[in-house]
Amino acid sequence: ENKVYKVGTDLTFAPFEFQNDSGEYIGIDIDLLNTIAKKQNFTVDLKPLGFNSSVQAVQSGQVNAMIAGMSVTEERKKSFDFSNPYFIGGISMAVHGDNTEIKSYDDLKGKVVAVKTGTVSANYVDKIKDKYGFTVKSYDSADALYDVINVGGADAIFDDYPIIDYSITKGKSLKRVGDIQERCDYAFAVKKGTNQELVKMFNEGLKELKQTKEYDGIIAKYTSNSSQSNDASSIDESTFIGLIKNNYKSLLSGLEKTLILTLVSFIFAMVIGIMFGLFSVAPVKPLRMLSAFYVDVVRGIPLLVLAFFIFFGIPNITGKPMNEYIAGIITLTLNASAYIAEIVRGGIGAVPVDQMEAARSLGFSYTKTMRKIVLPQAIKIMIPSFVNQFVISLKDTTILSAIGLIELLQVSKIIVARTLQSSEVYLITAIIYLVIITLLTRLAKILERRFR
């Protein structure tokens, strides 16, 4: 029976390790490790702990090894034993695929070069920028970095070359220019003095893979722009249809969350809103004032401010931590309930006073008149407005992505982070919302026509 080794890895470092759309970890490191394990008859129990935690986990013996795009340094050699390098990392310059002007670093004079803040590339361009006479722009996110070249905000970027290659496989119009700089070896690592047999198996497996060219296949899968499959799911995400095919499941699940969030908060909001709406037409003045106060306050605070206050502020008052879903539902509920209260008030107000008078003159009490005469008519008037309020709540769920709720828009953000196709993904998202909202709005209009 195979021996099981726990191996730590990073959470997300494409193309070495990252989640595909089914949530499985794939990438160069993972594929290499799994193939080697098969050849060498051991079993891998993968632990995606993140880079730092993996280092700690190896050192404390919680995992046997780690593979995480880790470069071999003198300092690390003091506490790790490394395998033979399985990949030579480094940084490279890249320009837009259509750029024919920049053929070498010498052509950078007067140009703008973009890098990600705090990376080896950032340090490197800082060193050479005076020599080549270009200016540097720093970006905080990889997404922004790869967008900026696309939209002409920079002439060239510097980044780890495998990441550049991976972006190219994802359909970014880029090409690498110049040599790879600041080369370094990536290797598999175990705690110094332990698990030597594992290192040996890794080395032997790696050698075999290189001989059988399986190694080249794995590298090419993630870094070349050849027509062969570049993803576990073998769908090209650089096209609109590919994107949809590959992500419709996660988008649908995001939509489901959006709908559930909307529905749950809407149900609560109906209860509270109808209550305050009835208060607002009650013959008792304090109730009317209470209702007006509630509605004015809730409608006087922007939804996102309300969300922040609830998510960050309420815990301070109650002393209990707050889950972001609960905070989101409370926010949406409060907000929608104020508008529902107004709908109820408006609906009741739209029933002619005549109706109240006719019923009262027959001897019905106020409450009975409300129940038997006014409300049955008011509800017909309100239903289309309720549907419209549902649409507004649905739209408002997107705002809650700011406090970390995972709904359709957040799912889209996550897909953008992986595919780097921001415009397409957001367009798809916009269309999904548009279709659903249009359908609901049509429904409201039909109901309105029916009930008038």
Add this chain to the structure above:
Amino acid sequence: ENKVYKVGTDLTFAPFEFQNDSGEYIGIDIDLLNTIAKKQNFTVDLKPLGFNSSVQAVQSGQVNAMIAGMSVTEERKKSFDFSNPYFIGGISMAVHGDNTEIKSYDDLKGKVVAVKTGTVSANYVDKIKDKYGFTVKSYDSADALYDVINVGGADAIFDDYPIIDYSITKGKSLKRVGDIQERCDYAFAVKKGTNQELVKMFNEGLKELKQTKEYDGIIAKYTSNSSQSNDASSIDESTFIGLIKNNYKSLLSGLEKTLILTLVSFIFAMVIGIMFGLFSVAPVKPLRMLSAFYVDVVRGIPLLVLAFFIFFGIPNITGKPMNEYIAGIITLTLNASAYIAEIVRGGIGAVPVDQMEAARSLGFSYTKTMRKIVLPQAIKIMIPSFVNQFVISLKDTTILSAIGLIELLQVSKIIVARTLQSSEVYLITAIIYLVIITLLTRLAKILERRFR
């Protein structure tokens, strides 16, 4: 005349260096350096480049030195010459101020300990967690870390002790427990072999400050909870009034930005909205259809999705980078214009057809009737709705903080990041919005009463 030295520092690393509410850099590093410079007669040209860039800038000779809460390591000694340490860093455990149960690490059994992901503290608790039998929760932001202890989501936290102390000065109910661990020296650094006179001056100045106790004053200012001033502006930000006193200027400037954003986008939206509104009642069917299509599409897409699409997607199409303010204004303009078109349509629809017929029967043409008879009456009906739409746009500006626009809510976020007083700051923000929105809503109601 004094010699001028360029000194790199970090962007934000309270209490060592951070911006106060006037945007000046203050903190232990900055105060020490400035005081030493005065004593030793040199002039500091401070460059807040961020930690990594400062390291590069020192190495490439662009700055003469750096001071950035930098700890002395063997590796760094290869490329830097360090001054005498001016501070001994390290990590510490802290518990809630009212917690009397946890008096040492031994009391952590079965408890929950929180740390910030990827820090020395995170590595440290990972090492000791089995020994003391606690579980670890990791947070991505300092803000969350300090909130979690407050709301009871964790029993203890581990963090750099100066940061803990700084939080205490900011009014967090915390106390440190146990010794300082993983001590390390913070020092002023120059590139190896250069600027030796600067290091000498720093060392001498530091010695003098320690003798005169000025050193203790500076440290205490940022890390003790004594009644003495703990901030350059000497106002206690842990109280509601202190917070307001200290931040009203930035809040007002945020409010100003919010109002300008709202106003500018509203003016554009009026132009576009009135145009589409007139289209929607035009006797020409294609115009009516165009208007209906525009309104349906814009209202069918949540504002934030629209903002993302414009901010990330439009650049992809036009090939030009997009400024976030322009993206924000476009988003708000599009969104508001659709609602304004509906207001215009509704306003015109609310003028009885009779009026149109009476004017036409006198011989007025369609256009003249619109201009002389229908619009003057419709505008009176629309004005309150315009004010209400202005209120909605004002609320919607908050959503644009998600694409990085600096408006009132974003300003509040920045204040929270500095003061760690989330509930108070968001409450203040909510009240500001509430007051302004209530005033505007009242105005709308008065106008409505006036015009009916």
Add this chain to the structure above:
Amino acid sequence: METKILVNKLVKKYGDHLVLDKIDVAIKEKDVVCVIGPSGSGKSTFLRCINKLEEPTSGQVIVDKFDLTDKNTNINEVRQHIGMVFQQFNLFPHLSVLDNITLAPIDIKKMDKNEAEKRAIELLEAVGLANKKDAYPDSLSGGQKQRVAIARALAMDPDIMLFDEPTSALDPEMVGEVLQVMKNLAKQGMTMVIVTHEMGFAKEVANRVVFMDGGHILDDGSPDQVFNNPKSERTANFLNRVLNV
């Protein structure tokens, strides 16, 4: 005969606007009183004070020994004895004709459903609309609506019927049908107070005509006396204008 409605120094103000200025009237059983007068003279307000749809500012309204201005009077009970028919019919649009009529008897009087329906159909026959019992108000003409409204009020077996311009929202052709129903009611001895502009009807059916202007009663007497020999010049003036179209 017995006094059914006693109005005593009735004053009604809206804010500073004095609408009824110390009205004194006593209406006896089986009286058919037509109230006439120019627009805004307070006719509707007077009528609505009789079943307390308007709260009097001061004075007394006593109906059948119940003092409506007394806080302890159960107004819902008193109203069961006072039917009211409005200018705009005010049928309940979400209920069928039959349900419009039976709702109050079943719900308030706890009448048996079958019995209530039987009575409703009798009433509908009396107003000539038995075939419309399952129709909804929206499908009826104005005259039909008003006749259903009368049947609805009668279903509670009131002692008194109040009418506020029952025919003024009707097409001329339909006015006759409704007035006919009212004539029949009068013949059966119902106590009625009718605000109307139909002078011909007033002459023929009323046993008493009241002319109001500016919140005062300026004339009060038999039709013959008021129409042919009015006490006040204002009355003469008004009648002159209205009759000589």
Add this chain to the structure above:
Amino acid sequence: METKILVNKLVKKYGDHLVLDKIDVAIKEKDVVCVIGPSGSGKSTFLRCINKLEEPTSGQVIVDKFDLTDKNTNINEVRQHIGMVFQQFNLFPHLSVLDNITLAPIDIKKMDKNEAEKRAIELLEAVGLANKKDAYPDSLSGGQKQRVAIARALAMDPDIMLFDEPTSALDPEMVGEVLQVMKNLAKQGMTMVIVTHEMGFAKEVANRVVFMDGGHILDDGSPDQVFNNPKSERTANFLNRVLNV
């Protein structure tokens, strides 16, 4: 006398609903035609086709030699010769009485402002409202509003005046004032088409009465003939109901 309005096989449908069914009428200069008939018979539609507020489905309407059904006719110009007065007055609430009257002459006829105002005041005097020239419509009574509406229509010096139930939204007391103004107009020889339910007025002022029902003209003749000797039984029936209230 000359034919002012010639209506030729006029058909008007709303969807499948036939409202006017091949109407033929010729109205001569100085004719005062009263159109009577039950509700929904198409009277308003007929009137509104004469100045093309409704688009005829087929047939011809020729006013003063202008064929309204011809696409090339400038309808705005023709309408200047046809004044129209509506049931609901339709004054412009944002303009003073004077501006209501002078707007069209100044704006369309390019009349001098002073001249237009002089003429407006003359017209207001004719309808007895010279003192109201600076008032706004909301402050006027129904009868006053309707008289201003007539003055407004007259300010364009029309050859023809159309009235659609001009008194049916008025309080009975105010009906007389408006009818008086119309009588004076008739005396001055204005060509008028009046939809009305005021049979007394029709008898007295019209030289011709038209009875419509179901989109057809069933009777058309002198008042004496139509009222006392109607050709169609439906007319007799209708008159019987309306007159014998």
